[in-house]
Amino acid sequence: MLCLARGSTKIERADATLTYNRASFRFGERALCIHLETELLMRAFIRGVVVIAAALVPSLSAVAQPGMMGGFGGGQMFDPGVSTRDLDKYAEFLSMTPEQKEAAAALLDGYQTEFDRMAKEMREATDAAREEFRDTRDFTVWDDLRPKMEAFQAKRKELEGTLLRDVKDLMTDEQAARWPELERLRRRDTTLRRGFLSGETVDVVKLVEDSALPAEAMEQVRPLLSQYEIELDRVLIERNEQYEAGMGQGMALFRQGDMAAVNELFNKAREAGAKVRDVNRRYARLIEGVIPEGQREKFSREFKERSFPRVYREGFAGRALDAAVNFKDVTEEQRSRIAEIRQSYDRDAEAINVKWSKAIEENEMTITPMEMMGGGGGPALREGRTARRELDQRTVDKLKAVLTEDQVKRLPERRERDEADGDRPMPRPRRGET
Numbered sequence: 001m002l003c004l005a006r007g008s009t010k011i012e013r014a015d016a017t018l019t020y021n022r023a024s025f026r027f028g029e030r031a032l033c034i035h036l037e038t039e040l041l042m043r044a045f046i047r048g049v050v051v052i053a054a055a056l057v058p059s060l061s062a063v064a065q066p067g068m069m070g071g072f073g074g075g076q077m078f079d080p081g082v083s084t085r086d087l088d089k090y091a092e093f094l095s096m097t098p099e100q101k102e103a104a105a106a107l108l109d110g111y112q113t114e115f116d117r118m119a120k121e122m123r124e125a126t127d128a129a130r131e132e133f134r135d136t137r138d139f140t141v142w143d144d145l146r147p148k149m150e151a152f153q154a155k156r157k158e159l160e161g162t163l164l165r166d167v168k169d170l171m172t173d174e175q176a177a178r179w180p181e182l183e184r185l186r187r188r189d190t191t192l193r194r195g196f197l198s199g200e201t202v203d204v205v206k207l208v209e210d211s212a213l214p215a216e217a218m219e220q221v222r223p224l225l226s227q228y229e230i231e232l233d234r235v236l237i238e239r240n241e242q243y244e245a246g247m248g249q250g251m252a253l254f255r256q257g258d259m260a261a262v263n264e265l266f267n268k269a270r271e272a273g274a275k276v277r278d279v280n281r282r283y284a285r286l287i288e289g290v291i292p293e294g295q296r297e298k299f300s301r302e303f304k305e306r307s308f309p310r311v312y313r314e315g316f317a318g319r320a321l322d323a324a325v326n327f328k329d330v331t332e333e334q335r336s337r338i339a340e341i342r343q344s345y346d347r348d349a350e351a352i353n354v355k356w357s358k359a360i361e362e363n364e365m366t367i368t369p370m371e372m373m374g375g376g377g378g379p380a381l382r383e384g385r386t387a388r389r390e391l392d393q394r395t396v397d398k399l400k401a402v403l404t405e406d407q408v409k410r411l412p413e414r415r416e417r418d419e420a421d422g423d424r425p426m427p428r429p430r431r432g433e434t
Helices: 039-047 052-056 084-094 098-136 140-169 179-194 204-211 215-255 259-290 293-307 316-325 332-366 369-373 379-402 405-409
Strands: 010-012 017-019 023-027 032-036
Touching (some): 204 259, 215 259, 259 332, 316 332
Antiparallel strands (some): 010 017
């Protein structure tokens, strides 16, 4: 039996009391929402890698915030796992004829109709559970919902499998020969983002596509990408199996108070995720080595930014410097001083970012589930955030000293995400976004 008093920082069970140092709970209109102060913890809770959340509030990961789940085909829980956009992508990949596209679209329409009916029933059941929980604060509500959720997930998987097999049956032998390649593509699209280690969720194929490399460079890159797709798929399947096993077993183990077994599950999932991360890193380095020298630094930077978005993303200081140097009324003297400030900022930021990203990685590879429940992090992470924030502020102050009062007013406005405090989870792209 789990009990949570409103405003409390403790969850009590008959056999233990767990204290949360940096987690707060609020009861919202739609669900019980968990607000956590570290990006790693939020990712792990939401994506089901750390299965403790599901044990504390059964089916919370699947019900309370369905739009944040990374499973079920990579989309939102009540959205079809195969969309019209997906089918268009597959049609282009397989060079489908107009007749094949038309037949596949009819199959998709039937799939979506059945899925919508099924999802409507499940949504009504979850809404009813939320209503009951809001009225009773009885956590067993989620226990009653779990069998329905599991049945929904199984049916969802069955529907997707049937659709894809039917579409495959429309293909010629030549097109069907490329189906394994399409399956790898779909697995990357729909499951790669479930990871929670830095660099684990980077799709190197997408990174290359976005880099717009010249044709001669792509001739050398394509064989590497083919190898990458095969090797990544192997470790991705292994990782997904570990994650799903954790979701299936973790709830019961946590409720039994068997934290040793929970830790073992967590460590296995982390090791599997590290294999995916390492494949991404290895092939990013290999590709970097064969592309034109003038594009290597940009490619490397983009991989780092996708691996550690909070560390390497462009902040307010960088945007302010870019804006100021392009002001039409900036003088040559001002331009020269802005360039000096930029050079100093880039040098100091890189040193901080390397140290900060190393601290993040060390934390990811050593933190325990219970430490994550308490907020995770540590002095090294706080030092990294503080150092970047202070550098950004010093840089902006230097820039303002160079500009006129009118020019300062034209600098871009600060955005909430410009604060490099690391406490707010970075929103991950929705399906189809970059």
